[in-house]
Amino acid sequence: MSSQVVNVVFAGLGGQGVLKASNILAQVAFASGKAVKKSELHGMSQRGGSVSSDVRFGEEVFSPMVPDGDADYLVVLTLEEVENNRRHLRREGVLVTPEAIAVDNLPHPRSLNIALLGVLSKHLPFSREAWLTAIRASLPEKVHEINVKAFDMGRSGQPTSADSPAMRG
Amino acid sequence: MTRSERCLLNGDEAVAQAAIDSGVALGTGYPGTPSTEILERFNELGGKAQWAPNEKVALEVALGAAYAGGRALVTMKHVGLNVAADPLFTAAYTGVTGALVVVSADDPGMASSQNEQDNRRYAVAAGIPMLEPADSQEAYDLTAEAIAISERWHIPVLMRMTTRVCHSQTIVQRRALPRPAAPPSWQRDIQGRVMIPAYARPAHGRLRRKLAEIAAWGEQSALHRELPGDDALGIITSGVAFMHVREAAPKARVLKLALTYPLPTDAIRRFVDSVQRCVVIEEGDPYLHESIRAAGAEVTGKPEMYRFGELNVARVRRILAGDTTPEAPPPRGKPPQLCSACPHRVTFAALSKLGCIVSGDIGCYTLGVLPPFEAMDTCVCMGASLGVGLGLRHVLPPDQARRVVSVIGDSTFVHSGITGLAEMVYNPPSTGHVVLILDNGTTAMTGLQEHPGTGRTLGHEATGKIVFEDLARSLGIPRVHTIDPATDPAGLERTLTECLASGDLCVIIARRPCILAAGHIKQYERQATAGSRGEGCKTEVTP
Numbered sequence: 159m160s161s162q163v164v165n166v167v168f169a170g171l172g173g174q175g176v177l178k179a180s181n182i183l184a185q186v187a188f189a190s191g192k193a194v195k196k197s198e199l200h201g202m203s204q205r206g207g208s209v210s211s212d213v214r215f216g217e218e219v220f221s222p223m224v225p226d227g228d229a230d231y232l233v234v235l236t237l238e239e240v241e242n243n244r245r246h247l248r249r250e251g252v253l254v255t256p257e258a259i260a261v262d263n264l265p266h267p268r269s270l271n272i273a274l275l276g277v278l279s280k281h282l283p284f285s286r287e288a289w290l291t292a293i294r295a296s297l298p299e300k301v302h303e304i305n306v307k308a309f310d311m312g313r314s315g316q317p318t319s320a321d322s323p324a325m326r327g
Numbered sequence: 328m329t330r331s332e333r334c335l336l337n338g339d340e341a342v343a344q345a346a347i348d349s350g351v352a353l354g355t356g357y358p359g360t361p362s363t364e365i366l367e368r369f370n371e372l373g374g375k376a377q378w379a380p381n382e383k384v385a386l387e388v389a390l391g392a393a394y395a396g397g398r399a400l401v402t403m404k405h406v407g408l409n410v411a412a413d414p415l416f417t418a419a420y421t422g423v424t425g426a427l428v429v430v431s432a433d434d435p436g437m438a439s440s441q442n443e444q445d446n447r448r449y450a451v452a453a454g455i456p457m458l459e460p461a462d463s464q465e466a467y468d469l470t471a472e473a474i475a476i477s478e479r480w481h482i483p484v485l486m487r488m489t490t491r492v493c494h495s496q497t498i499v500q501r502r503a504l505p506r507p508a509a510p511p512s513w514q515r516d517i518q519g520r521v522m523i524p525a526y527a528r529p530a531h532g533r534l535r536r537k538l539a540e541i542a543a544w545g546e547q548s549a550l551h552r553e554l555p556g557d558d559a560l561g562i563i564t565s566g567v568a569f570m571h572v573r574e575a576a577p578k579a580r581v582l583k584l585a586l587t588y589p590l591p592t593d594a595i596r597r598f599v600d601s602v603q604r605c606v607v608i609e610e611g612d613p614y615l616h617e618s619i620r621a622a623g624a625e626v627t628g629k630p631e632m633y634r635f636g637e638l639n640v641a642r643v644r645r646i647l648a649g650d651t652t653p654e655a656p657p658p659r660g661k662p663p664q665l666c667s668a669c670p671h672r673v674t675f676a677a678l679s680k681l682g683c684i685v686s687g688d689i690g691c692y693t694l695g696v697l698p699p700f701e702a703m704d705t706c707v708c709m710g711a712s713l714g715v716g717l718g719l720r721h722v723l724p725p726d727q728a729r730r731v732v733s734v735i736g737d738s739t740f741v742h743s744g745i746t747g748l749a750e751m752v753y754n755p756p757s758t759g760h761v762v763l764i765l766d767n768g769t770t771a772m773t774g775l776q777e778h779p780g781t782g783r784t785l786g787h788e789a790t791g792k793i794v795f796e797d798l799a800r801s802l803g804i805p806r807v808h809t810i811d812p813a814t815d816p817a818g819l820e821r822t823l824t825e826c827l828a829s830g831d832l833c834v835i836i837a838r839r840p841c842i843l844a845a846g847h848i849k850q851y852e853r854q855a856t857a858g859s860r861g862e863g864c865k866t867e868v869t870p
Contacts, residue, residue, distance in 0.1 A: 171661060184496055188335045195462075196335075196496040199438040205694060208660030220574040222462070222495035222567070225640040242658040 163216035165224040169243040170235030172206045175271030180211035185292040186284050187215035197222035233274050269308035276312020336499045338492040341463040343368035345470035348504040352397035355385040358773040359404030360439040361493035362432035378785045381742040382407035386414045393423035396511040405433040405446045416453045418483050420530040421520045426477035430486045432493050435610045436637040445611035450485045450588040457485040457588040459566045463497040471504045480537045491567040542589035556580035561602030568608050568638050575643040592622040599624040610638045665694045670839035673812040675700035677820040683732045686716035690736035691771045713747020720756035728758040738770035738778040752803050759830040767841035775844045789855040799834040806833040813839045
């Protein structure tokens with residue numbers, strides 16, 4: 159069954175928007191009619207510690223947790239959390255990190271999570287419009303424009319070393 | 328959203344949705360990860376939701392609502408049920424007139440808890456039926472089922488959830504759920520509800536007869552699911568472990584239990600007889616395994632090493648393979664810490680500098696135990712800082728006793744610190760004592776919930792407020808000080824030093840809003856001012 163399920167792990171530090179990013183992906187997959195499960199551990203994570211969240215979608219999903227070594231995509235919001243989380247990624251899996259974008263050009267530093275969703279979106283079978291619908295539904299209106307810009311920045315960017323096939327896994 | 332629509336909800340939200348769709352009259356509880364979102368969602372959806380000072384009070388309020396014939400929901404994390412255990416055990420005897428659903432959110436793996444106790448044991452100990460959902464759909468369906476069981480047998484029902492069910496989003500299909508048959512109305516039943524021994528003895532008999540009936544009903548119930556598969560391997564499971572099982576052993580025959588007390592032992596025995604080998608896969612204690620063995624069925628449990636922490640697909644595969652080789656510990660990651668501008672930082676710096684022996688408590692401030700402060704010496708349960716600190720003072724030699732400080736947050740103080748103050752006044756140590764209340768104006772750790780010390784309700788509206796200074800003085804505590812640690816760190820250190828040297832009973836309130844809550848608090852206060860004006864206008868136009 160794992161061949162039919164897409165596994166994505168998001169990781170970072172509390173306050174970076176890890177859970178927001180995983181929520182948006184879960185909503186996009188749900189809106190497309192797929193079976194979806196999203197799992198997270200929060201609580202103490204709010205206090206700046208390591209946070210991760212799993213999203214699985216496909217025809218039928220059982221466990222809400224991505225088994226180690228089964229993640230097709232690992233999206234890490236800060237480089238210091240990459241090594242902690244590398245075990246999630248399968249051998250041919252794709253790692254997405256802030257190196258995939260020009261972080262200095264972000265419309266706002268807090269839109270990094272949405273920009274990396276933009277990078278991830280290049281690999282997934284959902285339309286730009288579907289993503290934007292979920293982003294708008296998940297964020298307050300006053301930050302829509304900034305985050306749409308951040309998403310497009312990630313989505314339109316040329317593949318860089320961080321998510322190129324040569325560096326996978 | 329129409330009734331037939333599908334939505335993506337976490338387990339907590341699904342419970343709240345089912346409570347709304349079932350016409351639950353009152354939801355109450357105390358915040359605790361991973362249960363907190365149930366009442367917050369119930370409130371957002373228009374339900375009457377309240378934070379109680381602690382879980383014992385919450386359960387008592389819910390019990391009263393259920394005596395009145397209403398449908399009541401009470402929510403808490405696993406350790407909260409320890410606090411609420413006293414009313415729970417006797418509520419099982421009295422039973423209820425309406426419905427009483429008790430949600431216990433357990434935390435195997437201790438993502439955000441001080442222990443990983445398995446509250447399935449409470450269902451057995453108290454003698455109340457227990458349901459265990461495996462995902463959000465089941466959380467929705469079993470909440471409705473819990474209400475139905477509670478009303479049919481007039482008995483409280485335990486809804487035992489776990490972190491992975493509470494905090495995983497899965498798809499929920501809503502449906503038209505049965506609404507209450509009649510509105511709440513007082514029915515006197517002295518022998519049923521006044522538990523003097525003469526009335527409690529027959530009540531215990533009634534309880535056991537109800538459980539026998541529920542057990543017989545459970546044998547035939549469609550709540551339990553049997554999945555066809557190869558008869559070489561049968562697996563009995565419940566809760567989220569069921570999901571891991573389906574992925575780890577897709578060919579196995581599976582008996583998935585939903586009503587896990589009382590257990591359908593005849594159905595279990597039939598299942599065990601239908602397979603060549605039967606393994607019980609469960610998180611936490613070997614509760615199902617022991618119960619099924621006691622019922623005379625030959626099943627294998629998990630090796631002891633899998634009692635610790637959560638299960639997942641890989642661990643289920645290991646259990647099925649009998650693999651007891653050591654597991655690679657997961658990378659540690661970055662631990663949580665006090666926010667960089669957190670007012671607690673000043674306080675812990677002072678406690679550390681003065682070499683205090685700190686009897687600590689449960690909340691964000693428990694992080695004061697970590698470097699650079701390492702300014703906490705004990706932390707056991709909600710409110711324990713008071714009693715433990717006093718015990719240390721009573722027995723330690725005076726030079727050490729004088730360094731003991733009890734440190735407790737505002738929400739925790741209201742939860743179970745007030746009785747500790749009564750103890751301090753009643754049995755004062757010869758060296759006096761110092762209680763430091765870290766009042767940041769919110770229940771920060773669980774996500775900024777209100778409590779009776781904030782003067783705002785669950786929905787952030789103005790209500791009665793407990794003033795800690797007045798409370799402490801009214802109990803007869805001679806030295807009560809209030810200091811803002813952010814603007815007067817030197818004053819905090821000086822006051823602490825003076826109080827420790829005084830030999831008196833002292834309460835120091837270090838008051839500064841949590842930096843994460845300060846903006847919200849200002850907004851609520853503005854709304855309260857605007858709201859009171861609105862009410863005034865309304866009164867004017869009412870004849």
